[in-house]
Amino acid sequence: MFYKKLGEQVNGDDPVELVALARRTLRRAFFSAEMGISGANFLVADSGVIAISTNEGNGRLCTSVPRIHVAVTGIEKVIPRLEDLAVLWPVLATSGTGQGITTYSTLIGGPRRPGEADGPEEFHVVLVDNGRSALLADAEQREVLHCIRCGACLNICPVFRNIGGHSYGTTYPGPIGSVLTPHLRGREFQHLSYASSLCGACTSVCPVKINLHHHLLHNRRNTAAAGDTKWTERMAFRLWRYVMQRPRIYALTGWLGKMSLRLLYSMGLAGSVLDPMRAWNRRRSPIPLPAQSFRSRWRKVLGKN
Amino acid sequence: MEKTENQKTENGSRNRILERIRAGLRTSSPELHAGHPGGMIFAPIDNPLERFQQECAANLMECYLTASVDESAGRLAKVLDSLPEGEIFLQDHSALRRLAELIMSARPIRWSSQGAPSEASQATVTLAEALIAQTGSVFVTASCGGRGASAVAPCHIVFATIDQLVPDLQTAFANATRERKLASNSFACVISGSSRTADIEKILVQGAHGPRRLVVIVQS
Numbered sequence: 001m002f003y004k005k006l007g008e009q010v011n012g013d014d015p016v017e018l019v020a021l022a023r024r025t026l027r028r029a030f031f032s033a034e035m036g037i038s039g040a041n042f043l044v045a046d047s048g049v050i051a052i053s054t055n056e057g058n059g060r061l062c063t064s065v066p067r068i069h070v071a072v073t074g075i076e077k078v079i080p081r082l083e084d085l086a087v088l089w090p091v092l093a094t095s096g097t098g099q100g101i102t103t104y105s106t107l108i109g110g111p112r113r114p115g116e117a118d119g120p121e122e123f124h125v126v127l128v129d130n131g132r133s134a135l136l137a138d139a140e141q142r143e144v145l146h147c148i149r150c151g152a153c154l155n156i157c158p159v160f161r162n163i164g165g166h167s168y169g170t171t172y173p174g175p176i177g178s179v180l181t182p183h184l185r186g187r188e189f190q191h192l193s194y195a196s197s198l199c200g201a202c203t204s205v206c207p208v209k210i211n212l213h214h215h216l217l218h219n220r221r222n223t224a225a226a227g228d229t230k231w232t233e234r235m236a237f238r239l240w241r242y243v244m245q246r247p248r249i250y251a252l253t254g255w256l257g258k259m260s261l262r263l264l265y266s267m268g269l270a271g272s273v274l275d276p277m278r279a280w281n282r283r284r285s286p287i288p289l290p291a292q293s294f295r296s297r298w299r300k301v302l303g304k305n
Numbered sequence: 306m307e308k309t310e311n312q313k314t315e316n317g318s319r320n321r322i323l324e325r326i327r328a329g330l331r332t333s334s335p336e337l338h339a340g341h342p343g344g345m346i347f348a349p350i351d352n353p354l355e356r357f358q359q360e361c362a363a364n365l366m367e368c369y370l371t372a373s374v375d376e377s378a379g380r381l382a383k384v385l386d387s388l389p390e391g392e393i394f395l396q397d398h399s400a401l402r403r404l405a406e407l408i409m410s411a412r413p414i415r416w417s418s419q420g421a422p423s424e425a426s427q428a429t430v431t432l433a434e435a436l437i438a439q440t441g442s443v444f445v446t447a448s449c450g451g452r453g454a455s456a457v458a459p460c461h462i463v464f465a466t467i468d469q470l471v472p473d474l475q476t477a478f479a480n481a482t483r484e485r486k487l488a489s490n491s492f493a494c495v496i497s498g499s500s501r502t503a504d505i506e507k508i509l510v511q512g513a514h515g516p517r518r519l520v521v522i523v524q525s
Contacts (some may be wrong), residue, residue, distance in 0.1 A: 022513070048487075117421050117454065119492060133326050141332070285489045
């Protein structure tokens with residue numbers, strides 16, 4: 001990235017040198033920019049200020065040096081009182097990076113005032129709805145708006161940790177992104193709710209107690225209820241429900257399946273197009289079929305203990 | 306440019322969004338009205354000074370306790386001696402003018418009444434509104450030399466007195482609200498260490514965009 005953007009200025013890969021180079025380069029941008037655009041972590045109602053957390057200080061320069069400061073932020077960031085930050089700021093930092101508090105926890109309530117040494121001449125706040133008020137109206141899922149964007153659910157998620165944030169193709173990645181994005185950007189992002197094992201690790205670390213993996217399930221249910229699934233999938237689940245509600249038919253289906261696979265494998269057709277286990281068997285030895293079914297073992301051994 | 310403080314913007318989008326919010330909240334949800342479970346979130350702080358020093362060390366700050374103005378001036382002079390040649394920026398306040406007289410530095414001094422600190426400033430020296438023991442933080446507002454005074458120079462030096470130390474963030478914010486600090490300042494910041502980043506290889510580097518050093522001189 002550094003070589004691509006700054007070319008010959010880069011001397012080695014020492015992080016200290018790279019940070020110093022980034023500092024020199026971005027200082028020129030900060031001090032020559034006419035306008036700085038930031039987000040906001042919280043909007044404090046009783047004080048009329050925005051709260052921005054940053055460790056690097058880029059948020060400080062962006063909001064202090066240019067002539068105009070514009071903050072663009074979602075409407076769900078509003079909190080009632082300044083004193084609420086006494087809890088939310090430490091919770092945000094501890095859950096996100098393990099710090100007691102972020103290095104710069106800044107409050108901005110307007111442009112530079114008479115008598116102040118510096119600051120922008122203009123200050124604007126753009127409040128973004130973009131589907132958030134519709135989510136607020138959904139009593140079942142409105143708690144998703146409690147999110148403080150700490151990133152704890154991302155750091156613990158086995159999916160996010162393996163595929164990274166860019167794979168999601170969304171502003172908000174990870175579990176909270178999979179829950180929230182279909183509400184903000186439409187049904188075409190509903191597939192993200194299926195990219196989860198529903199292990200619940202995200203819910204276990206969420207500092208504001210959002211039941212994230214249940215919301216993934218809610219999104220899946222909403223997709224099915226809206227008729228956004230294939231007819232073959234709907235038929236398969238209808239059949240599955242019929243069988244699961246009838247133990248004898250379930251047992252018969254299991255026995256037929258086992259006998260069919262045994263016949264297929266004895267004919268050397270494992271991994272062929274006729275094999276329902278083809279996705280696994282075509283590149284591997286066939287999975288050995290058990291001599292007894294679970295029901296049979298339960299009846300003979302396990303149930304007696 | 307005319308100031309636009311508290312200027313109200315009339316636009317249809319705002320009214321539509323507010324109406325959608327009101328309509329949405331007509332449907333209650335048990336989660337939103339369950340109330341606070343109660344109980345203590347953070348343990349009470351028995352010894353604020355000791356805690357402040359511990360947190361400062363954890364935040365990679367330099368914290369010096371002094372017993373007199375002369376000792377504070379001596380400490381400030383030592384810190385300034387460790388910096389490269391160049392201008393320093395000071396908040397224009399009687400306490401800092403006295404310190405500046407005592408240290409008798411040959412460096413050019415730029416006072417906050419003369420404008421914002423320049424990029425060439427080697428250090429900025431400011432006061433603070435409060436010191437916060439819970440997080441080892443310095444609470445500053447625009448009155449403490451402006452916004453750039455704690456962000457632009459490679460070294461930020463804060464001069465404070467022991468009576469400014471409060472145990473926790475809750476107390477600092479309650480005091481700020483009572484004293485209308487945010488009504489009289491466009492900016493406030495809880496600073497808890499030097500500027501830093503661990504974005505490259507997860508290796509901590511100080512001085513990303515702001516000061517590489519944060520020095521607090523606490524006079525008893």
